[in-house]
Amino acid sequence: MTWSDLLLRLKAVVFHVRVEDELAEELRAHMDFETRRGVRAGLSPSEAERAARVAFGGAAQVAEQCRDERGITWFEDFAKDLSYACRQFRKQKTFVAVAALTLALGIGATTAIFSAVNGVLLRPLPYPSPERLVNVWSSIPSKGIPQMGFALPDLEAVAARNHSFESVAGYFFGDANIAGQTPQRVPALIATANMFQLLGANAALGRTFSASEQSFGKHYVVVLSDALWRSRFGTRPDVIGEAVRLNGKMYNIIGVMRPSFQFPSPDIQLWLPMSFSPQDGMATRDNHFISAIARLTPGASVARANADVRAIALNLQREFAENAGIEGGVSDYFTSVVGDVRPALLILLGAVGLVLLIACVNVANLFLSRASARQREFSVRTALGAGRARLVRQLLTEAALLGSLGACLGIALSAWLLRLIRVYGPGEIPRLQDIDIDIRVLAFTAALTLVSVLLFGLAPAFGLSRIEISEAMKAGGRSVTTGKGAGRYRDALVIAEVTLALVLVIGAGLLLRSLAALNHVDPGFRPDHVLTMSLSAPDAAWTSSAKIERFYGELNQKLEQIPGVQAAGASTALPIANVGGWGKNFTVEEHPASRSSDVPLIQYRQVTPHYLRALQIPILEGRFFTADDDSSRPLVAVINESARRRFFPNEDPIGKQVHLGVPEVLIKDRLPRPDYRMPRLTIIGVIGDVHHAGLRQPPFPEVFVSHLQGSVKDNQESAGHMYLVIRTDSDPLRIMPAVRAAIRSLDPDVPVAEVATMDQRLHGSLSANRYELFLFGAFAGLSLALAGIGIYGVISYSVRLRMHEMGIRMALGAGSQDVLKIVFRHGLRTGIAGVALGLILAGALTRLMSTLLFGVKAMDALAFAGGAGVLLAVAAAASFIPARRAAQADPLKVLRAE
């Protein structure tokens, strides 16, 4: 088909009437010219006209031939096929309903998952030229730290010395206590002033930071998120210029961002400029806490920028002793946003694709049975001169009509599914609220439908080639015994269904086993009946550690007086929730590291005496803190089991001296005084390991110090921000009002946040796993049902075809048991073939999902055997029903009916 051909055909279809008129006009013109010639030659006008008509031949036929050449018939045939298909469908409502719904389920589920993939993985980030955004990070490979934040001087060095970036911005997470009638604690981001500009984001109201606001003293300005502006400031446009008390200091509101601006995560409610007071100890070379994002100069590659940053880090190593072992690098920003969910989403897309494939096979089977039933119709049409191509086109038209119907229903279904995903989806999926059905999703669905239509529409077309006209005609009104070939073709389709369904069932089984394994992981404490929440001291009023210590001490006492409370404690970190991480160098007095880059890291927590009792973490050795372990007593520390294994593999840790820093001999030139020594702590106990970062991550070494000793000189200050853990007799949430009252009675300005029971946190930590299992399980269930229907359909159809044969067998003495066996065996044979293939395919495919698995291998025997068993049971059940029907048939009736 050439271009001009296609265009002209299109024109003929679109401007049907005009093209017809033009044709008539053209032929009329010919007649006029011919008539005029006749007149010129001396004929009378009427004679000339007749002569012209004779010379021309049948005008109608000529017009028809022209139409043929123009391809008008092509269009009209299509219209005819379509209306014929509609008539057919109207007569077969059940067939249409079953087929369209099956397709709609497949297309709808696939479209929904693809929208998620599209929204999360494919759609570009909402910043200008997002492909030039990169993460920049520090690392200490020698200590096994692949990525960490920058120290401020290092970040400044990278920003100044690089040849790869337009600009580099730093940020770290913080919390802001908003004072007012109801004090509120919200997640905040503290960022360098150039961050908004780097991202290309403008304020919806007011402005973003100016460069000068990064200098200390001028930094009391805040940019609000759209969400906070709505929830706390009533969407007033005049908030700009208003003052608000944050963490005890007055800040000027200078801007409000758009709802779409959610850097770096949707939970951030306000942005503050990064600035450090000259006395601040945080801005030193050994505090690595600033994340960095940069914009590549146009044309710069991530690889080159990575080499650039690494070279800068290596130079810094030579220049500063504190930078020993510290390297750095650059990675794609987009990957860091979606990297974690990419495998899960792609696996789900693959799984739902299998469901669609099964749906297509099922519809193909339906079409095939229908085509066999229509053999007579087709043979009559063939006998009357219809070409095979014409019949195939008729079938494809019907398939396309059905496909469109399925696609429309499917899109409606996916819109509904998307609402569910948005509402119930696990919170940790980034950009989840962005997912929607856009033009790309619609194009994907259209392509999907086209492929599906070809898949199931061509199946009966292949079957068609097997029709022997004469045979079908000879068979007369009786049903035609389909050839062995067609039967085998249908069996193959069902085997394919069983194969695909088994892969999905095994996948779901593996996820189920993973979740079970996760549920069996001992968290290291008793999570039931524990209430948790975060409290933070308002910075301004609580400057002294003594005041903080007194507050938490009195609060714990008050809480334990509440009826139903067994124990109340507080800690700077909370198990499972993965909050409050605080890494420190760790040196055992008796075997210190010989190089500063070899000093191991440990997780540091400050806790109150009843923390252990509230969580019921076991004491393995020695003792835990008491209220006596205060600043007047020798400094003590407790370590967990992991820390004992790591640092005291062959000795008793009790009584050993440790300190939380680098051995002084390694940093002689940086000590405040030559004889300076960091405070030593004596280990008094070992407690059980607790899973901090969810159940998937193994526990890591931890050291605990008494909150009451937190303020001892040079140790650290006592943490103002802590998590309460309260063990209760009954439902922990019931005591929440009493807890609030106790807090308010001590200080009404302390905001309470993140209230949840430990059970809720544990449950929440597994939400992604449950979600994956739920979706996979739904897909597996759907595919099982479809495969069951497929087997049932094929077996009952073959029973119908073989009724005659069965009747003869029974007349000749075969018992109903024999008939049952014959049919049942057919079904089971199909099932077994599918299962065998499915096991092989699953063996090849489950490897792909190993990132989603926990505590179970991708080739888990139980999941494979269980899946095979389920599929065989379904195959058996689906073939037993038609087998019994065949066995119960009366042979006389069957034979007479023929």
Added chain:
Amino acid sequence: MQGTLDLLILRTLESGPRHGWAVSDRIQQISQDLKVNQGSLYPALHRLEHQGWIKAEWGVSELGRRARFYRLTATGRKQLARETEMWARLTAAIGRVLEMA
């Protein structure tokens, strides 16, 4: 012969655009013996148009009647050259066979 008519039409249009009747008139004038069926001319014109070898435009004839004028396209010109050559080869071959036999 279908191909023959196509060739004649293309050749006729080589000297400039013409409407359908003028094409048939011209073919008859020049060939003298060849009687082209006027009716079969139009399907052929439409076919050639679909193949992109000729292009149709409405215009006004020398006698003032609105008519559809066909003109040779660049690809049509190439096709004409190809077919002319083939025709020459074919007639030469047939001529040789007739002489030898």
